[in-house]
Amino acid sequence: MAVKPKLIKERIPTPEVPVEERVKSFVEVNLGYDFASALKEAERCIQCPPEYAPCIKGCPVHINIPGFLKALRENPDNPDEAVKNALRVIWNDNTLPAVTGRVCPQEEQCEAPCVMGKVGDPINIGKLERFVADYARKHGIEEELLREFMANGDGTKGRVAVVGSGPAGLTCAGELAKMGYEVTVFEALHRPGGVLIYGIPEFRLPKEILDKEIAKLRELGVEIKLDHIVGKTVTLEELLGEYDAVFIGTGAGTPKLLNIPGILLDRIYTANEFLTRINLMKAYLFPEYDEPIAVGEKTIVIGAGNTAMDAARSALRLGTEVTIAYRRGREDMTARIEEIHHAEEEGVKFEFFLNPVEFIGDEEGRVKAVKFEKMRPLEERDRKGKRKIVGTGEYVTLEADTVIIAIGLEPNRIISEEATGLKTNPDGTLVVDENLMTSIPGVFAGGDAIRGEATVILAMGDGKRAAKAIDAYIRRKKANA
Amino acid sequence: MYKILEKKEIAMRNTWYKIHAPHVARKVQPGQFVIVRAFKNGERIPLTPVMWDREEGWIVLIVFTRGKTTARMAAELREGDEILNIAGPLGNPVEMKKFGKILAIGAYTGIVEVYPIAKAWQELGNDVTTLHVTFEPMVVLKGEMENAVGRHILETVQIDMTKSFPENMKNVTKRLTEKVRELLEKEHFDLVFMVGPSGDQRAVFEVVKEFGVPMKADLHPIMVDGTGMCGACRVTVGGEVKFACIDGPEFDAYKVDWDVLISRSGYYTDMEMMAMQEYMKVLQGGGQ
Numbered sequence: 065m066a067v068k069p070k071l072i073k074e075r076i077p078t079p080e081v082p083v084e085e086r087v088k089s090f091v092e093v094n095l096g097y098d099f100a101s102a103l104k105e106a107e108r109c110i111q112c113p114p115e116y117a118p119c120i121k122g123c124p125v126h127i128n129i130p131g132f133l134k135a136l137r138e139n140p141d142n143p144d145e146a147v148k149n150a151l152r153v154i155w156n157d158n159t160l161p162a163v164t165g166r167v168c169p170q171e172e173q174c175e176a177p178c179v180m181g182k183v184g185d186p187i188n189i190g191k192l193e194r195f196v197a198d199y200a201r202k203h204g205i206e207e208e209l210l211r212e213f214m215a216n217g218d219g220t221k222g223r224v225a226v227v228g229s230g231p232a233g234l235t236c237a238g239e240l241a242k243m244g245y246e247v248t249v250f251e252a253l254h255r256p257g258g259v260l261i262y263g264i265p266e267f268r269l270p271k272e273i274l275d276k277e278i279a280k281l282r283e284l285g286v287e288i289k290l291d292h293i294v295g296k297t298v299t300l301e302e303l304l305g306e307y308d309a310v311f312i313g314t315g316a317g318t319p320k321l322l323n324i325p326g327i328l329l330d331r332i333y334t335a336n337e338f339l340t341r342i343n344l345m346k347a348y349l350f351p352e353y354d355e356p357i358a359v360g361e362k363t364i365v366i367g368a369g370n371t372a373m374d375a376a377r378s379a380l381r382l383g384t385e386v387t388i389a390y391r392r393g394r395e396d397m398t399a400r401i402e403e404i405h406h407a408e409e410e411g412v413k414f415e416f417f418l419n420p421v422e423f424i425g426d427e428e429g430r431v432k433a434v435k436f437e438k439m440r441p442l443e444e445r446d447r448k449g450k451r452k453i454v455g456t457g458e459y460v461t462l463e464a465d466t467v468i469i470a471i472g473l474e475p476n477r478i479i480s481e482e483a484t485g486l487k488t489n490p491d492g493t494l495v496v497d498e499n500l501m502t503s504i505p506g507v508f509a510g511g512d513a514i515r516g517e518a519t520v521i522l523a524m525g526d527g528k529r530a531a532k533a534i535d536a537y538i539r540r541k542k543a544n545a
Numbered sequence: 546m547y548k549i550l551e552k553k554e555i556a557m558r559n560t561w562y563k564i565h566a567p568h569v570a571r572k573v574q575p576g577q578f579v580i581v582r583a584f585k586n587g588e589r590i591p592l593t594p595v596m597w598d599r600e601e602g603w604i605v606l607i608v609f610t611r612g613k614t615t616a617r618m619a620a621e622l623r624e625g626d627e628i629l630n631i632a633g634p635l636g637n638p639v640e641m642k643k644f645g646k647i648l649a650i651g652a653y654t655g656i657v658e659v660y661p662i663a664k665a666w667q668e669l670g671n672d673v674t675t676l677h678v679t680f681e682p683m684v685v686l687k688g689e690m691e692n693a694v695g696r697h698i699l700e701t702v703q704i705d706m707t708k709s710f711p712e713n714m715k716n717v718t719k720r721l722t723e724k725v726r727e728l729l730e731k732e733h734f735d736l737v738f739m740v741g742p743s744g745d746q747r748a749v750f751e752v753v754k755e756f757g758v759p760m761k762a763d764l765h766p767i768m769v770d771g772t773g774m775c776g777a778c779r780v781t782v783g784g785e786v787k788f789a790c791i792d793g794p795e796f797d798a799y800k801v802d803w804d805v806l807i808s809r810s811g812y813y814t815d816m817e818m819m820a821m822q823e824y825m826k827v828l829q830g831g832g833q
């Protein structure tokens with residue numbers, strides 16, 4: 065007879081590094097659960113049946129969330145066994161749980177529709193996913209599972225080239241490897257991970273953890289070729305000659321610049337340059353690392369998405385005061401709530417309804433102030449549901465000796481310029497059909513390359529869908545051959 | 546990882562590296578560059594393949610010892626060692642067509658970037674004159690240039706040890722502009738092309754402009770990724786912001802905003818000096 069579950073309304077908290085300590089370094093802010101607290105949190109789940117569990121529907125890669133929480137609960141006295149079983153459930157749908165557990169906006173995805181959220185706090189799914197991945201790695205539980213997942217194939221089903229090693233490409237590669245394909249990933253930079261390596265800072269996603277997640281894909285048989293720029297080092301046509309199918313996950317890595325006077329002044333960075341110097345090149349450890357970075361005493365970050373929060377919090381850790389200036393209001397910010405909260409805690413200031421119109425420089429060509437027009441919101445909303453804004457004709461000038469522009473990104477056009485048969489939309493995103501296939505048969509695409517700037521987990525969802533479509537495509541092709 | 550097949554000092558502060566990098570060798574075209582990361586904690590620097598063999602899979606890089614990274618490469622890398630990363634080819638190839646009579650100028654080690662371009666232009670039927678202006682002990686590729694193009698003019702400047710390096714560099718600028726003026730006064734050229742420090746490119750451009758001869762310049766702004774994802778290398782060309790790594794590196798010299806380019810290339814001078822000084826201490830201390 066089923067016992068009526070006793071509801072625990074409040075989530076079990078995860079410890080965080082105190083503010084005064086963490087702003088001095090790039091250490092990870094959230095420390096995550098231990099087994100005992102993870103178990104307590106997992107026990108709050110009311111175990112909706114997988115057929116209609118709303119959390120599963122809310123997850124772009126449809127992880128069997130009640131399933132992995134159940135696995136944890138089934139072995140309260142044997143943490144290793146509990147975690148192994150939980151990880152097996154997660155890996156079925158997601159090979160990068162240490163990453164997604166950290167960077168997904170769960171409040172908009174799996175945790176948003178969680179039934180427990182109606183009566184109290186939703187289950188802390190992200191942190192539990194992260195716990196399973198971290199515990200497994202620390203306790204050497206992955207190896208045995210890797211062997212299980214390898215049993216699926218020996219790479220003889222076909223060969224697939226994946227362009228770009230960001231979240232979309234890595235997911236697609238992992239899924240295809242699990243199905244038994246031989247997969248080669250082509251990456252332009254010297255380290256794989258895409259935005260996970262150059263964009264998201266250590267204090268949100270330690271690079272050591274990312275490297276280990278990627279090493280696991282290599283264990284699954286995925287080969288990663290670095291320093292290869294598809295469109296330059298090798299053409300799409302050449303890839304099609306050598307592989308049965310190609311997946312393009314080249315992201316949206318080209319920064320948008322403000323077309324206003326003063327954009328070329330010294331110490332005006334794009335967020336991509338600033339974050340690449342810090343994350344990929346470790347410029348915050350200069351001169352131990354060779355890459356330099358220079359910030360002054362007052363930094364203004366323009367924009368209010370996740371990239372802006374990452375840039376602002378990174379700048380703060382280099383010892384500058386930071387103000388985020390946004391042209392809309394507080395409630396219009398697109399960054400994750402947790403990150404906005406962390407930024408505020410750490411001392412980032414916010415200025416709303418300010419639209420930059422000019423960067424003002426000193427005699428030496430270095431930025432010294434930003435002139436903004438004050439904006440005001442209208443009742444009317446734009447296509448994305450944000451309030452429209454209009455200028456008031458009033459201006460304000462804020463001092464700044466460093467400026468970071470984080471107003472968005474668009475797809476890099478290297479590959480579409482070279483492969484002229486590849487259809488693109490006016491914004492540079494690739495045109496795909498319902499199976500994520502581009503205008504060239506056998507070439508699939510996903511992530512920011514088709515969406516424009518979106519999220520890590522949507523990119524991963526695309527990578528997974530594309531892997532299934534690629535599998536079907538290659539099977540069909542081989543059956544007809 | 547890319548093996549160093551040959552390494553030798555071919556002139557003062559100029560090191561020749563022949564490197565196994567088949568992925569670059571099979572595709573590189575004149576005008577394109579690579580991004581190199583030589584050390585684990587190292588930065589990414591843009592360099593230009595000077596020669597290559599597509600079948601054998603090697604490229605040659607000639608590197609001027611300018612700051613920490615290049616000094617460390619010269620001091621620490623040995624034949625048989627491996628370079629961690631070479632990404633490329635990057636950037637756009639130069640336009641390959643018959644311009645007619647071309648003056649291709651290289652200041653200092655800039656001549657090594659002129660070499661593959663001038664050679665290809667000559668092979669295509671252009672009448673190419675190359676001009677190399679540098680300090681006397683820094684002459685490179687003299688024989689190769691003489692074999693590759695119609696006429697190679699070498700102008701060397703003595704280093705005056707009683708004066709600072711920037712003072713000495715002024716003499717190179719002076720000789721450059723004088724020689725270019727002399728050539729343009731005597732002969733008709735259909736195109737002038739130049740690789741060298743931005744200040745010298747501008748100085749030469751000011752002369753060329755007087756004669757109304759078309760001019761292209763290979764720009765050298767600061768680069769990080771070299772693939773268009775950060776905009777560190779942004780320049781203003783014809784009033785528009787361009788990224789030199791994907792839109793260039795060659796641009797019409799008449800359209801370049803030289804003031805901005807020169808100002809932007811000096812952003813990290815202090816930190817570059819600091820890195821170099823730290824490294825000099827390491828070298829003098831015989832390691833750590």
